Amino acid sequence: MKRLNNKPDKEEKIMKRTFYLLSLVFIFAITNSAALAAEKVEWDLPLMSAPSFYITKDIEFFTEAVAKKTDGNFQIHVHPGSSLLKQNQLAPGVMSGRVPMAPVGDYNVYDIMPKLGVLFLPFFTSSVDEFQKGGQALRDEFYQILDERGLKPLFTSTWPPNHLHSKKPMDTIESWKGQKVRIYNSEQSKVCKALEAVPTRVAFSEVYTAMQRGTVDAFITSNPNISAMKFYEVTDYANQWTVHGGGIDYWCVNKKAWAELPKEYQDALLEVIEETGIEERMWNSAREADRKSIKEMEDKGVTILYPSENEMNQVSEVAESVWDAWAKENGAEELLKKAKEIMNH
DSSP states (O other): OHHHHHHHHHHHHHHHHHHHHHHHHHHHHHHHHHHHHTOOEEEEEEOOSOTTSHHHHHHHHHHHHHHHHTTTSEEEEEEOTTSSSOGGGHHHHHHHTSSSEEEEEGGGOTTTOGGGGGGGSTTSOOSHHHHHHHHHHTHHHHHHHHHHTTEEEEEEEEEOOEEEEESSOOOSSGGGTTOEEEESSHHHHHHHHHTTOEEEEOOGGGHHHHHHHTSOSEEEEETHHHHHTTGGGTOOEEEEEEEESOEEEEEEEEHHHHHHSOHHHHHHHHHHHHHHTHHHHHHHHHHHHHHHHHHHHHHTTOEEEOOOHHHHHHHHHHHHHHHHHHHHHTTOHHHHHHHHHHHTO
């Protein structure tokens, strides 16, 4: 009888031991899964826009939404005002993987991805609406260019139209002659030379000092930057030439960094893009910033000057020869032809 009674005791002990081991395995699996889900990832995102500028504010809104979506486990730290990388370092920085994410501007890649800048040719567009129309029509071509350089574009935004800001009135073609004009790509340089101005390279973060010291007499930038960067302290005239109707930023992730990002964070990032409507939000912000900028400049004592229609037509004729030379030099004749058709040139 004792033997019979001992058998269930042994089986019960084995069952308890098995249950205990299975419980440990289950607890370990749950704990390990939770640890994986809570993996912390931090990215740096450099900007050249000032801390108070709408681009910075909109991107901070976006990165905060990403953090909230991931319970704070995926943090994208925004570095505005060229505090991490300067304007000309943004594209090379994200292409090389120095930073995982950065805006790649069509205005700043003429030397490394020239075809991306077809819409940014000087005097090619005259408004944000035109720029957006062209950007949407050519999106597939532009995204392919970025993909080939190891980048994953997520969405786009734009800068407001670019104009010429100066110490002296420069609302006529004659007034460009001999003036040192800060430019930031080779095609602007060619138009300036054709107008007998002196193109001068200066980093965006150094424009204020350059104007203050007389290194340059004028510079090309968007109207809202005059207030945001306090340029009204070193410039007196906002000459509304509309050198560019905008300037597209492609918000790109280095493809290697994207591949290393946990799938749940990839999904969260893409979902936030859709949920926040960040692309359209930023394009609309550009329109609003440009609309407000005229009064802001006037309130700061800046005089607004408008070139005549005749002067604008003459400049466009000068610029068109630069467009054609650019296309031939970069094997972009078909792309330029397509862009001209979209813009009704």
